[in-house]
Amino acid sequence: MSARDPAAPPGGPAPGALDVTKLALGDVPLILMYHGVADVPEDPNHLFVSPARFAEHMAWLRRRGLRGVSISTLVDAMRSGRQRGLVGITFDDGYVSVLETAVPELARYGFGATAYIISGRLGGSNEWDEGPTWPLLPADGVRELAAAGIEIGSHAATHMRLAGVGPEHLSAEIHGSRASLAALLGTEIRGFAYPYGSMDAAARRAVREAGYDHACAVEASKAEIGLMALPRIYVGQQDDATRMAAKRLLYRGRIALRSRPGGRAPQTPAAESR
Numbered sequence: 044m045s046a047r048d049p050a051a052p053p054g055g056p057a058p059g060a061l062d063v064t065k066l067a068l069g070d071v072p073l074i075l076m077y078h079g080v081a082d083v084p085e086d087p088n089h090l091f092v093s094p095a096r097f098a099e100h101m102a103w104l105r106r107r108g109l110r111g112v113s114i115s116t117l118v119d120a121m122r123s124g125r126q127r128g129l130v131g132i133t134f135d136d137g138y139v140s141v142l143e144t145a146v147p148e149l150a151r152y153g154f155g156a157t158a159y160i161i162s163g164r165l166g167g168s169n170e171w172d173e174g175p176t177w178p179l180l181p182a183d184g185v186r187e188l189a190a191a192g193i194e195i196g197s198h199a200a201t202h203m204r205l206a207g208v209g210p211e212h213l214s215a216e217i218h219g220s221r222a223s224l225a226a227l228l229g230t231e232i233r234g235f236a237y238p239y240g241s242m243d244a245a246a247r248r249a250v251r252e253a254g255y256d257h258a259c260a261v262e263a264s265k266a267e268i269g270l271m272a273l274p275r276i277y278v279g280q281q282d283d284a285t286r287m288a289a290k291r292l293l294y295r296g297r298i299a300l301r302s303r304p305g306g307r308a309p310q311t312p313a314a315e316s317r
């Protein structure tokens with residue numbers, strides 16, 4: 044349940060403020076998950092949207108009276124009950140094309156976003172994926188992204204699955220990546236995104252204990268949803284305005300479906316959890 048308490052004492056939560064540690068399904072915000080933004084000849088892992096498609100998505104948000112924001116902005120707004128009309132925009136992995144193409148488009152609308160960077164792969168590529176690989180931002184590029192107003196979060200140190208791994212890996216991937224990105228940027232790193240959306244209770248605990256304020260998952264059940272597992276919806280090249288509207292309408296229903304015993308939302312391609 045969310046903690047909306049109209050009789051909250053002065054100094055207590057503002058009216059409409061959410062207890063974000065245990066989000067009710069109806070309070071789960073819409074958070075879009077992107078990877079790269081570029082015209083690419085071959086994209087078997089469905090990681091890219093074209094610049095034209097991305098522009099269409101941003102225009103769609105504006106037409107619907109919605110504002111794209113970073114996840115820290117979104118979570119702060121949820122805490123103070125001012126989240127209405129805000130949509131989280133995220134980019135996983137830190138592809139070079141985010142800086143080149145998405146940033147100018149976001150700026151046109153005054154939108155914010157969060158990029159989740161893999162601290163141990165700066166200047167590398169997504170070699171964990173089968174198929175074509177794409178360049179990841181080097182250290183300077185990550186600094187440039189931050190200077191352009193994009194929030195930088197951690198996407199772990201090496202992009203490994205975190206569900207079921209031991210404490211040493213959890214510490215290196217979660218705590219270690221936060222420390223390196225903080226050193227790189229000279230700022231606090233508030234957000235984390237689980238690679239592949241892979242997490243369990245131990246991973247969520249490790250994220251909280253490492254000092255992160257919040258973390259993005261991909262799919263999460265009602266029992267898992269909260270500040271350490273904010274669900275996101277995959278958006279891709281196939282998503283025109285009609286499909287975006289449908290996704291906005293249905294995303295909470297999909298979480299409810301997944302949360303049934305043995306429940307699994309229909310149509311969950313692997314591409315949705317990179």
Ligand SMILES: [Zn+2]
Nearest residue numbers: 135136238317
């Ligand atoms: Zn990733």
